[in-house]
Amino acid sequence: MKVSVILPGSASIQNKGVCIAVWTSKDLFWIDAGFTSFKALSKAKRDCEKLSGLPLSCCYVSHRHSDHFSDKIAGWLKKLNVAVAEVGQTRSWDLPSVEIWAWTVRHNPTIPTYGFSVAEPISDKVAAFCIEGRPELSGIPSTYTLDFIYIEANHDPDLLLRFPQSDYHSQNAQWHLDNKSCGQFLAKCQPKIAVIGNLSESRNTPALAKMDVERLAGMEVHLATECEPHKKIPKVWEI
Ligand SMILES: [Zn+2]
Numbered sequence: 187m188k189v190s191v192i193l194p195g196s197a198s199i200q201n202k203g204v205c206i207a208v209w210t211s212k213d214l215f216w217i218d219a220g221f222t223s224f225k226a227l228s229k230a231k232r233d234c235e236k237l238s239g240l241p242l243s244c245c246y247v248s249h250r251h252s253d254h255f256s257d258k259i260a261g262w263l264k265k266l267n268v269a270v271a272e273v274g275q276t277r278s279w280d281l282p283s284v285e286i287w288a289w290t291v292r293h294n295p296t297i298p299t300y301g302f303s304v305a306e307p308i309s310d311k312v313a314a315f316c317i318e319g320r321p322e323l324s325g326i327p328s329t330y331t332l333d334f335i336y337i338e339a340n341h342d343p344d345l346l347l348r349f350p351q352s353d354y355h356s357q358n359a360q361w362h363l364d365n366k367s368c369g370q371f372l373a374k375c376q377p378k379i380a381v382i383g384n385l386s387e388s389r390n391t392p393a394l395a396k397m398d399v400e401r402l403a404g405m406e407v408h409l410a411t412e413c414e415p416h417k418k419i420p421k422v423w424e425i
Pocket residue numbers: 249251293294318
């Protein structure tokens with residue numbers, strides 16, 4: 187199984203959305219598609235298809251915030267023949283080569299929000315994606331064998347106190363996982379590979395997030411904004 191973070195959340199200057207591509211030898215799918223234009227979404231689809239050699243079959247939806255998914259984005263995906271998998275809306279959930287479970291994440295209480303576990307039986311690998319919000323360790327299937335996790339490290343608690351109430355992410359900080367909670371969570375589940383994303387622009391820095399999360403997690407963590415060496419394309423994580 188391979189993973190590439192196409193849009194890493196709020197630390198991305200051009201586009202604040204989230205989109206993660208996951209593929210096996212048989213299936214390519216996205217988790218979220220927070221693009222701001224049809225042009226950007228279709229270019230990303232073409233890039234992912236070229237990278238994986240597979241057609242993009244499906245987009246799984248973590249929640250309906252427009253930087254992740256919306257009716258407009260649903261229309262763009264439909265135009266490109268990409269199926270949408272939303273919890274409670276979708277009957278066929280698994281893909282031929284993977285089993286996928288959704289689990290509840292604590293985020294904005296008015297917007298149901300989900301994380302996903304993806305298992306590939308042929309390789310016996312399990313990846314988890316906690317796109318935004320606060321996960322419960324007990325709620326994640328197969329946590330004890332996690333080969334990969336994508337999780338947010340949204341803000342630094344001290345920077346949040348120093349710069350309160352001046353942007354969306356500080357007002358809604360309680361809906362997001364801070365560096366400290368992210369590190370403590372990783373310390374409990376000890377995945378083989380951990381990638382952190384959705385860093386607040388004003389309440390975090392990549393260096394601070396990496397240092398604090400690594401210290402508390404007791405393991406190396408990677409930033410979702412990492413690129414392939416000497417290239418501008420996002421890094422591909424091999425699980
Ligand atoms: Zn959200």
